[in-house]
Amino acid sequence: MIRMTDRAQERVDEYLGRVRRALSGYPEIDSDEVVADVRSHIQTSLRERPEPVGEDELTEVLGQLGSPGRWAPAEELGGWRGAMARIRRGPDDWRLAYLCFGLTVLAVIAAPFGGLLLLIPAFVLGRGTFAIAEERDRPLGAKRWLVVPALVAAYLPLAVVILLWPVLVSGAVFSPGGLMDWMQQMWDMPFPPHGSPAHWIHAVAWTAVVTGAWWSAVGGIAASRPMWVRRLFLPFAGGFRRSHAWGPVLIGVLASVAGITVLAVS
Numbered sequence: 096m097i098r099m100t101d102r103a104q105e106r107v108d109e110y111l112g113r114v115r116r117a118l119s120g121y122p123e124i125d126s127d128e129v130v131a132d133v134r135s136h137i138q139t140s141l142r143e144r145p146e147p148v149g150e151d152e153l154t155e156v157l158g159q160l161g162s163p164g165r166w167a168p169a170e171e172l173g174g175w176r177g178a179m180a181r182i183r184r185g186p187d188d189w190r191l192a193y194l195c196f197g198l199t200v201l202a203v204i205a206a207p208f209g210g211l212l213l214l215i216p217a218f219v220l221g222r223g224t225f226a227i228a229e230e231r232d233r234p235l236g237a238k239r240w241l242v243v244p245a246l247v248a249a250y251l252p253l254a255v256v257i258l259l260w261p262v263l264v265s266g267a268v269f270s271p272g273g274l275m276d277w278m279q280q281m282w283d284m285p286f287p288p289h290g291s292p293a294h295w296i297h298a299v300a301w302t303a304v305v306t307g308a309w310w311s312a313v314g315g316i317a318a319s320r321p322m323w324v325r326r327l328f329l330p331f332a333g334g335f336r337r338s339h340a341w342g343p344v345l346i347g348v349l350a351s352v353a354g355i356t357v358l359a360v361s
Contacts, residue, residue: 222329300358307352310343
């Protein structure tokens with residue numbers, strides 16, 4: 096028996112496990128015999144390598160063996176059964192990617208019936224696919240097209256909420272029947288009459304002040320912890336750097352200063 100490093104042995108066990116899964120559903124094939132043959136081939140191919148065999152040497156041998164799915168006669172199954180068999184038996188990251196895309200499509204189709212909730216597990220599967228690729232230090236490749244829709248569907252509302260929640264809150268405050276009207280009725284505060292030009296000037300100015308302060312805070316946090324941004328918006332923010340965060344900080348400061356100036360002179 097060829098001695099291997101712990102990581103190399105894990106790779107062998109992982110590969111053989113995938114071979115066994117690829118043979119499931121074929122009772123006419125003895126999966127134990129096939130796995131034993133594959134293990135024997137790996138041992139024979141590594142016989143001339145210095146021990147303990149490392150992961151690099153093993154990767155070369157596994158590359159020669161090909162995908163674990165090649166050991167099952169998937170081509171004998173046609174139509175949707177063959178497609179489902181390939182999904183079920185394929186590598187973990189491909190299975191996750193297919194399931195992610197399937198849930199995303201189903202969420203769109205069933206949206207009138209609450210199907211958008213399916214985007215939550217689709218998002219988790221998409222992040223899991225990227226995590227596996229990152230852990231194995233391999234590019235995601237074509238799987239990116241299967242998982243990106245679910246991630247975009249989750250990231251866009253999240254980005255809008257993070258950046259624009261002060262605007263949404265200001266709308267609730269300054270709209271008819273909002274917090275400003277309530278404060279005016281309760282304490283007879285000297286706000287401009289609702290609907291007047293002065294009212295909307297104050298509304299825009301206060302929105303600029305609060306939103307600018309928030310953007311400055313978010314930019315400061317992003318500048319001090321750029322890894323948080325990269326992790327939160329994986330994989331789209333992979334190139335985010337500390338210098339990128341100073342843009343929102345500058346915009347936020349200018350917006351706040353402009354809002355305060357308008358309030359002071361109005």
